Amino acid sequence: MPPRTKTTVNDADPPRRSGRIAALPAAESEQPKPKKAVASKKRPAAETVDATKEAEPSTAKPAAAEDEDEGEGNPTLATIDIGNSLPSLTLKNEKDEDVQVEDLASEKGVILFLVPKADTPGCTNQACGFRDIYPDFTSLNYDVYCLSADTPAAQTKWQTKKELPYPLLSDPKRLLISALGAGEGGKTKRSHFIFEQGGKLVDKKIPVKPVDSPKLALDFIKSLQ
Numbered sequence: 001m002p003p004r005t006k007t008t009v010n011d012a013d014p015p016r017r018s019g020r021i022a023a024l025p026a027a028e029s030e031q032p033k034p035k036k037a038v039a040s041k042k043r044p045a046a047e048t049v050d051a052t053k054e055a056e057p058s059t060a061k062p063a064a065a066e067d068e069d070e071g072e073g074n075p076t077l078a079t080i081d082i083g084n085s086l087p088s089l090t091l092k093n094e095k096d097e098d099v100q101v102e103d104l105a106s107e108k109g110v111i112l113f114l115v116p117k118a119d120t121p122g123c124t125n126q127a128c129g130f131r132d133i134y135p136d137f138t139s140l141n142y143d144v145y146c147l148s149a150d151t152p153a154a155q156t157k158w159q160t161k162k163e164l165p166y167p168l169l170s171d172p173k174r175l176l177i178s179a180l181g182a183g184e185g186g187k188t189k190r191s192h193f194i195f196e197q198g199g200k201l202v203d204k205k206i207p208v209k210p211v212d213s214p215k216l217a218l219d220f221i222k223s224l225q
Contacts, residue, residue, distance in 0.1 A: 077179035086110075086199040089176055094155035094168040101169075101176060105199040109142040111217050113192040114182050118150040118158040118168075122210045126190065127164055129214035134165050140221050141197070149174050149188055182206055192217050196224070 077087050089101040104110045113130060115123035130137075130144050137144050144166040148155070155168040169176075174183040181204075182189040191206035192213050203220045205213065 077175055079181065080179045080193075080201055081181075082201055082204065084201050086195055086201075087176070087179060091176065092152050092170045094152050094159050094170070096152040099167075099169060102199060104143070104145065105195045105197055107197065109140075109197050109221070110195045110199075111137060111142055111144045111192060111221075112147050112169075112180075112195070113144070113213055113217070114147045114177060114180070114188055114190060116148070116188045116190060118148055118154050119161065122190065123148075124158075124162060126210035126213050127158075128162055129211060130166065130217075131162065131164050133214055133218055136218055137221070140225065142194075142221055145169050147171055147177065149177065180204070180206075194220060 077089065078084075080087065086102045086105055090098050091101060093099050111130075113126060115126055117123055127146060130146070134144060146155075146164070146166065146168040148168070148170070149172050150158075150168075150170060151172065152168075152170050155170060158164070159168055171177050174186075174188065177183040177188050180191070180193055182191045189207050190210065190213070191204065191208055193201060193206075194203040194217060196202050202224070203217075205216055208216065
């Protein structure tokens with residue numbers, strides 16, 4: 001066999017570089033690659049602030065103003081005691097007609113008897129007592145009115161059922177009832193009040209028993225004659 005030829009590598013000859021790489025400046029070839037821009041996360045809609053809305057003044061009512069509005073239309077009357085007159089107030093009668101309270105005693109004296117609830121036993125006893133001696137009151141130039149917080153419809157039904165000859169006044173907010181001192185805890189105290197002609201309060205019984213109210217009212221009026 002022919003002897004193998006040993007190939008030697010000349011360490012003095014370095015490997016050839018690509019002409020393109022060699023042509024680049026060393027500093028440029030060693031610069032790091034720029035980082036990819038990271039898209040910012042979209043802000044949630046709830047956190048987005050509308051600058052125009054921030055600039056607008058708030059139109060919401062303060063709590064105090066709302067409370068004042070709620071109180072409108074629901075006034076309170078001054079307390080009516082002996083010597084005071086009927087107030088300026090409009091109530092509905094059993095026919096759902098407007099009645100001016102201050103005019104009730106313009107021509108005659110007036111008896112207002114108050115009942116807790118229409119068509120209940122005690123109230124019916126009191127109402128029928130005034131019914132039975134109603135002519136005695138009218139003969140002495142006094143009108144009789146029943147006053148309660150019942151609706152006109154409930155009063156009409158009761159009036160028809162018991163043949164009550166006098167008007168019934170509806171005071172659902174208990175404005176007049178409370179001014180007379182007969183409204184307490186959302187209830188009406190059984191009572192009666194006598195106003196002479198002209199509207200001045202001259203007598204009151206509060207509380208009073210159903211059976212006693214008509215007779216006591218008539219006895220007082222007779223004492224004025």
